[in-house]
Amino acid sequence: MSVPAIRVTNLTKDFRLGVRGIKLRAVEDLSLEVADNQVCGLLGPNGSGKSTTMKVILGLLEPTRGHCEIFGLPSASVAARRLVGFLPESPYFYRFLTGRELVEFYAGICGVPNNGRWRRVDEVLELVGLTAAANRRVGTYSKGMLQRVGLAQAVVHDPRLVILDEPTAGVDPVGSLAIADLILELKRRGKTVLLCSHLLAQVEGVCDYIVILNQGKLVAEGRVRDLLRREGLTNLAVENFSPAARPDIEAVLARHGARLAGVDDARVSLDRLFVEKISPPPADPPAPTEGGAP
Amino acid sequence: MNQAIGHVWRIARLTFLEAVRQRFFNFLILLAVALVGSSYFFRQFNFGASELRFIADFGLGGIFLFGSILSVVAAAQLFFSEIENRTALTILAKPVRRWSFIAGKFLGVALLMFVFIALLTTLLGLCLWWRERQLIVQWGDQFPLSEHVRYWALAFDGLLQWLKFDVLVAVTILIASFANTNLYTVIVSFFVQLICQLQYIANDRWSGIKAAWARPLVWLLGKVFPNFQLFSIGDLAIFPQKVPIPHTALLAAAGYAAIYIVVFLALAVFSFSQREI
Numbered sequence: 419m420s421v422p423a424i425r426v427t428n429l430t431k432d433f434r435l436g437v438r439g440i441k442l443r444a445v446e447d448l449s450l451e452v453a454d455n456q457v458c459g460l461l462g463p464n465g466s467g468k469s470t471t472m473k474v475i476l477g478l479l480e481p482t483r484g485h486c487e488i489f490g491l492p493s494a495s496v497a498a499r500r501l502v503g504f505l506p507e508s509p510y511f512y513r514f515l516t517g518r519e520l521v522e523f524y525a526g527i528c529g530v531p532n533n534g535r536w537r538r539v540d541e542v543l544e545l546v547g548l549t550a551a552a553n554r555r556v557g558t559y560s561k562g563m564l565q566r567v568g569l570a571q572a573v574v575h576d577p578r579l580v581i582l583d584e585p586t587a588g589v590d591p592v593g594s595l596a597i598a599d600l601i602l603e604l605k606r607r608g609k610t611v612l613l614c615s616h617l618l619a620q621v622e623g624v625c626d627y628i629v630i631l632n633q634g635k636l637v638a639e640g641r642v643r644d645l646l647r648r649e650g651l652t653n654l655a656v657e658n659f660s661p662a663a664r665p666d667i668e669a670v671l672a673r674h675g676a677r678l679a680g681v682d683d684a685r686v687s688l689d690r691l692f693v694e695k696i697s698p699p700p701a702d703p704p705a706p707t708e709g710g711a712p
Numbered sequence: 713m714n715q716a717i718g719h720v721w722r723i724a725r726l727t728f729l730e731a732v733r734q735r736f737f738n739f740l741i742l743l744a745v746a747l748v749g750s751s752y753f754f755r756q757f758n759f760g761a762s763e764l765r766f767i768a769d770f771g772l773g774g775i776f777l778f779g780s781i782l783s784v785v786a787a788a789q790l791f792f793s794e795i796e797n798r799t800a801l802t803i804l805a806k807p808v809r810r811w812s813f814i815a816g817k818f819l820g821v822a823l824l825m826f827v828f829i830a831l832l833t834t835l836l837g838l839c840l841w842w843r844e845r846q847l848i849v850q851w852g853d854q855f856p857l858s859e860h861v862r863y864w865a866l867a868f869d870g871l872l873q874w875l876k877f878d879v880l881v882a883v884t885i886l887i888a889s890f891a892n893t894n895l896y897t898v899i900v901s902f903f904v905q906l907i908c909q910l911q912y913i914a915n916d917r918w919s920g921i922k923a924a925w926a927r928p929l930v931w932l933l934g935k936v937f938p939n940f941q942l943f944s945i946g947d948l949a950i951f952p953q954k955v956p957i958p959h960t961a962l963l964a965a966a967g968y969a970a971i972y973i974v975v976f977l978a979l980a981v982f983s984f985s986q987r988e989i
Binding site: 433476477478479496497499500502504506508509510511512514515523524526527528529568571581 | 729989
């Protein structure tokens with residue numbers, strides 16, 4: 419069995435507040451595993467301990483009790499952090515750098531060799547769709563562009579694990595879909611992704627596995643399709659359905675010991691509809707000119 | 713180890729670049745340049761001192777004033793911007809050790825201070841040289857040797873000032889490593905600078921103190937806070953008749969500054985490693 423990408427064991431994290439050191443427990447006895455090449459959603463309301471858990475996984479916070487490993491290495495070790503790419507929530511990068519300079523800086527920090535570093539920078543900028551704005555200062559970027567340059571710096575060193583904290587916060591639906599596609603592309607390339615988001619529809623669309631926290635405790639975890647499945651119900655998609663056919667269908671189902679529980683129109687998600695409506699129509703072929711000259 | 717040093721250098725370069733691209737620091741440096749450059753035009757207010765001495769004192773005063781402001785404000789601002797903008801989170805989530813981060817920040821501001829000192833010392837040297845040429849032409853052989861400027865001593869003084877400001881930068885980073893606000897860091901750092909400027913008084917008084925409880929306290933204060941007066945010996949050598957300076961003075965001052973910088977930065981690393989970002 420392969421080593422899990424993330425293994426958190428009995429993690430408890432307390433914060434001391436004020437001069438009297440009043441204890442606030444952010445995470446309590448949390449254990450979880452994220453398998454390699456999985457997209458895992460970490461969900462929970464505000465204050466549920468998601469960010470604290472993420473920071474412990476990144477080695478930014480010391481656990482009060484328990485421990486955390488990344489691909490079998492202690493998460494606080496430098497060796498473990500070489501395997502991780504991180505996009506923080508609402509990233510504010512160095513505004514005085516251009517997008518290209520910024521990604522190059524992080525590439526250097528992560529040990530991407532000098533030879534071929536700029537090529538790698540251009541590759542990831544293309545991956546996130548920022549090639550055209552690569553030489554603009556980060557200070558002039560929109561929210562969506564900031565998220566995309568954040569993604570570029572997170573993956574520039576080709577990490578095995580990518581941790582994304584609210585990657586679509588403040589991003590329009592088109593940008594959100596692009597980021598969702600990027601997450602799926604990372605999975606296709608064999609990466610593990612830990613995604614923290616409040617957009618549940620998006621989590622459902624991209625994650626294989628979800629972990630739900632509440633008040634610092636694990637309240638549910640499992641494969642998305644298992645957790646969302648309604649026991650004993652199956653959907654059938656029918657083209658050109660006629661209400662007149664319903665009694666016949668019910669009779670067929672009854673012969674097999676089944677029952678038609680309901681009939682409803684199939685729907686697309688609001689995100690998809692929005693993107694379809696605002697996408698530019700395909701360009702018309704140029705009209706022929708007199709004499710055939712272009 | 714090589715990679716950690718590489719991180720220090722990259723963070724230092726970024727810190728320096730951030731300072732250079734910020735309007736506030738550029739404005740401060742321009743103001744300092746204007747002040748030092750204007751020393752030539754203020755020479756009639758010389759209060760009885762010779763013109764060249766007045767230009768030198770005025771210029772060195774400007775370097776001290778703006779250098780102090782720049783070292784404290786730049787170190788505090790460039791450190792806190794990383795915390796407030798959460799860029800520290802992104803850097804420290806990478807394979808970067810906290811000591812590399814602190815050392816990089818220090819080195820970046822030290823580099824800024826070096827450029828600042830080099831610029832202003834060169835400008836002051838040019839002002840002195842220009843006026844000295846005019847006076848030599850005007851007075852010929854009657855221009856006293858004791859009034860000739862020793863430019864090597866001016867450069868030597870520049871280096872000493874840079875070392876002093878580096879100690880101040882290290883103090884500011886130490887305070888920033890545990891402080892919650894930029895303003896607190898700036899105010900406390902200026903207080904510490906004041907203590908360091910006046911620390912020689914504690915050293916002078918120590919031998920004369922009778923009270924048993926006060927002696928170790930004053931001794932401790934004398935050791936905890938560096939004596940900034942030790943870095944002021946350079947300006948004494950700019951004109952020939954003043955006190956000669958031993959050849960080893962620069963080395964001694966560099967060693968003295970290095971000890972304080974290492975200790976302050978080590979404390980900053982310890983404090984920063986406890987900090988939850």
